[in-house]
Amino acid sequence: MIGDAAPPLPLSFDGVPLHQRLSDALPPLTGRVLDRLVDQVPVYDTMPREQLRGEIQGVVEQCIASFAAMLRTGRLPSEGRFLALRQSAAKRAEEGVPVEAVLRAYHIGAQECLQQMLRHATADDLDHVRAATGLVLEFLERMTVTVVAGYTAERQAVLGEEQSARQDLLTALVEGTDVLGAAARWGLDVPDCYLVLDLSIGAHPDEALDGVSPVIAGKRKLRRLRVELDRHVEGTVLSALSGDGGLALIPCRAASDRVTHQDWARLAGAVSHMCRVAGVDIMAGAAAAAPADVPAAVTLAREVRRVAAASERPPGLYLLPDVLLEYQLMRPGPARDELAHLIRPLTERPELLATVRGYLRCGLSRRRTAHELCVHPNTVDYRLRRAAEITGLDVTSGPDALRVRAAISALDATEAP
Structure with missing residues (x-):
């Protein structure tokens, strides 16, 4: 809305009302907007020609006409006119057009309208230039809010449906029910x-x-x-x-x-x-x-x-x-239980069991084990000897090392939740 200090309506450049300049230039102005969309916003170049020259062209013409009316009256267009923009944005969301592409399209239209008007401005039109620029920004702000609201609402609905489809198919797959039926119901490929x-x-x-x-x-x-x-x-x-x-x-x-x-x-x-x-x-x-x-x-x-x-x-x-x-080794059975029994005495000496585990994990290297456990190599040797005394299995011996590894796996299986 133009304030008290703004020039009288309708605004004009070089004596010609701006709304008239836009209305008179509607066909070529619309064409320039569409050309820029195809050239600068790749997704519009992939649209069918009938959609671009039909629905999209209609939206562009309606936006230009609405802005021309605002230049004539100084008032934002009615809710009904903006409703059409909201519905158009919802269609783009349904088609999967990125929101940044949609917003850029409307900004390109605003730029072309401003350029169409400014090319006729003279040095005496400075106040009208300021007022017209303010109206462009006001119109663009309202248009952006409307477009984002329409796009977001539809996109959330689409995402909700996509998520339902995915969960339905996931459930069918995991439960072994009618997978092909679930996929066909939502139009998904298996x-x-x-x-x-x-x-x-x-x-x-x-x-x-x-x-x-x-x-x-x-x-x-x-x-x-x-x-x-x-x-x-x-x-x-x-x-x-x-x-x-x-x-x-x-x-x-x-x-x-x-x-x-x-x-x-x-x-x-x-x-x-x-x-x-x-x-x-x-x-x-x-x-x-x-x-x-x-x-x-x-x-x-x-x-x-x-x-x-x-x-x-x-x-x-x-x-x-x-x-x-x-x-x-972790499969249930009497062999697993017997293996676990071989190493279970070390559960009462956690430091010995941790050393045996570390020794196996470090490829039977006492130095690497000492480094990993932050102890002296002699401490590793002492603990391994004590573990052998308690269990009767010497992890430093080749034949026993495999049994100890198997026994620890069995122990882990029996004690795992």
Whole structure:
């Protein structure tokens, strides 16, 4: 709205009212706006010609006409005129046009209108130039708010529907129900294979800080994990993640028996990126499966992840071959219980058990073990001798070392939750 000190309406340059200049130049002005959209905003260049010269051209003409009316009256257009802009923005959101592209389109239109008017301004029109520029900014502000509101509302609805579709398909896959029916219901494609990830996610340091909401910190961590996972894998990821872990199904073009080492390496890299970006430790078990075999793969991936954690592996991605011995040794049965019994006496001497574990982990090197445990090598030797006296198994002896490793795996399995 023009203030009391503004020049009288209608505004004019060189004696010709500005609303008349815009109205008279409507066809070529609209054409210039459309040309710039195609040239400077790539997504508009991909639209069908009938849409560009139909719906989009109509929106441009309506915006120019609305602004011309504002120049004539000094008042913002009615809610009804802005409603059309809101509906157009909602259509762009439904089509997946980025919001930055939509906003840039409206700003290009405003720039062309301003240039169309200013080319006729003279030195005597300074007050009218100021007033017209103020009206351009006022119109652009209202238009931006309207467009963002319409776009955001529709995008949230679309995302809600997409999320429902993903969760419906994920549930069908995990429970082994009608996968093809769920996919057809939402118009989703089902790949030949899924890479199944069972994740255990550590806490972020912010979640334990005084004065920081653990809920907010946890949600921020989870958001970063999801973004990073989507960024580093191809296709639509189906996931159910919480602050401490969850499940993710990643589509794969290869059949389950043809997943390559490179495929797993890329997924391991994605998990590594997730750890670094979110600032947390992630232990992941993985398995490949055809859609019908996903329930069994989910169970296997979970067991692999638990075995890797129980055997004190570092954070990362693990497949069954990575923990094959530990996996087999941790299976329930009398042999596992007997193995665990061999090493259980050391649970009463935690420092001895930790030294034995460290010695195995460090490749039977006493110096590396001492460095890792921050003790003198002689202390390592003493503890290993005491462990041998208590259990009757000498981990420094080749034949006994394998039995000790197996016994610790069995112990971990029996004591794991």
